[in-house]
Amino acid sequence: MEQIPFIKMHGLGNDFVIVDGRDSKPDLSVAALQAIADRHRGVGYDQLIVLEPTTAQADVFMRIYNADGSESEACGNATRCVVNMLMDEMSKEAVVVETLAGLLAGTKDSSGVIVVDMGKPALDWQQIPLSNAQDTAHVDLVAGPLNDPVAVNMGNPHAVFFVDDAEQINLEKWGPILENDRIFPERANISVASKMPNGDFRLRVWERGVGITLACGSAACATIVAANIRGLSGPSARLHLNGGPLDMRIGESGNVFMGGAIATAFRGYLDPTLLRGPANG
Numbered sequence: 001m002e003q004i005p006f007i008k009m010h011g012l013g014n015d016f017v018i019v020d021g022r023d024s025k026p027d028l029s030v031a032a033l034q035a036i037a038d039r040h041r042g043v044g045y046d047q048l049i050v051l052e053p054t055t056a057q058a059d060v061f062m063r064i065y066n067a068d069g070s071e072s073e074a075c076g077n078a079t080r081c082v083v084n085m086l087m088d089e090m091s092k093e094a095v096v097v098e099t100l101a102g103l104l105a106g107t108k109d110s111s112g113v114i115v116v117d118m119g120k121p122a123l124d125w126q127q128i129p130l131s132n133a134q135d136t137a138h139v140d141l142v143a144g145p146l147n148d149p150v151a152v153n154m155g156n157p158h159a160v161f162f163v164d165d166a167e168q169i170n171l172e173k174w175g176p177i178l179e180n181d182r183i184f185p186e187r188a189n190i191s192v193a194s195k196m197p198n199g200d201f202r203l204r205v206w207e208r209g210v211g212i213t214l215a216c217g218s219a220a221c222a223t224i225v226a227a228n229i230r231g232l233s234g235p236s237a238r239l240h241l242n243g244g245p246l247d248m249r250i251g252e253s254g255n256v257f258m259g260g261a262i263a264t265a266f267r268g269y270l271d272p273t274l275l276r277g278p279a280n281g
């Protein structure tokens with residue numbers, strides 16, 4: 001029976017099963033991805049990451065699956081985990097990760113924090129994508145207490161709603177409704193953000209294909225971009241996610257940089273029964 005080794009890492013509790021497919025690519029069906037994601041019967045993850053060989057000017061290609069088995073183009077927290085892993089493995093000071101969204105460079109800052117360059121946001125309505133022509137700085141979308149989001153593509157689609165108090169929003173209710181709104185033909189990651197008295201932001205995220213997570217790096221990128229567009233912040237801010245803080249900065253080039261904690265939780269093997277899909281009962 002095939003034994004697939006994995007490493008479990010997380011960025012602020014946004015957790016990843018990372019499989020090294022650089023020598024041989026694992027064959028993971030949607031059923032297997034969902035079975036592995038099950039936190040009771042499987043391993044549990046927000047995203048499953050497969051490292052693959054790269055042909056570009058990069059050190060690795062990173063494929064990203066959500067817990068529902070769908071594929072995503074970008075994942076900020078997993079990029080930081082993979083950068084850290086490859087810096088150790090390759091004894092490099094900086095690592096370039098290729099994703100469906102492009103090449104992302106990561107390195108360690110002077111205090112040991114992994115910082116990745118998440119690239120430039122895309123802000124045209126076709127690039128989000130939205131289903132019709134809209135000003136992405138003020139999207140015509142309402143759900144309960146939420147309205148007037150900023151839409152940002154950071155490789156993947158995001159909608160950011162600024163509210164008085166993000167804690168008060170019933171994200172379990174409105175997240176899935178907005179994720180699947182017809183205005184988002186590829187669905188979207190849904191963020192609610194509120195500015196704190198000290199100029200930081202509180203950010204809660206309903207992730208496309210997952211649900212509420214403890215942190216979402218690409219949503220943090222979308223939020224600093226959205227806050228900057230709305231004049232709510234300058235080019236940098238600290239965002240407080242459920243799992244902890246991310247330090248965000250829009251560089252002079254327009255690229256978005258993100259730094260924060262990551263950790264390795266454990267290593268193991270995917271049980272072959274999981275690879276066949278969900279167990280009965």
Ligand SMILES: N[C@H](CCC[C@H](N)C(=O)O)C(=O)O
Nearest residue numbers: 072075076077156208217218
């Ligand atoms: N947790 C990830 C985002 C996953 C995005 C995914 N949910 C999607 O775009 O479908 C992050 O740190 O950026």
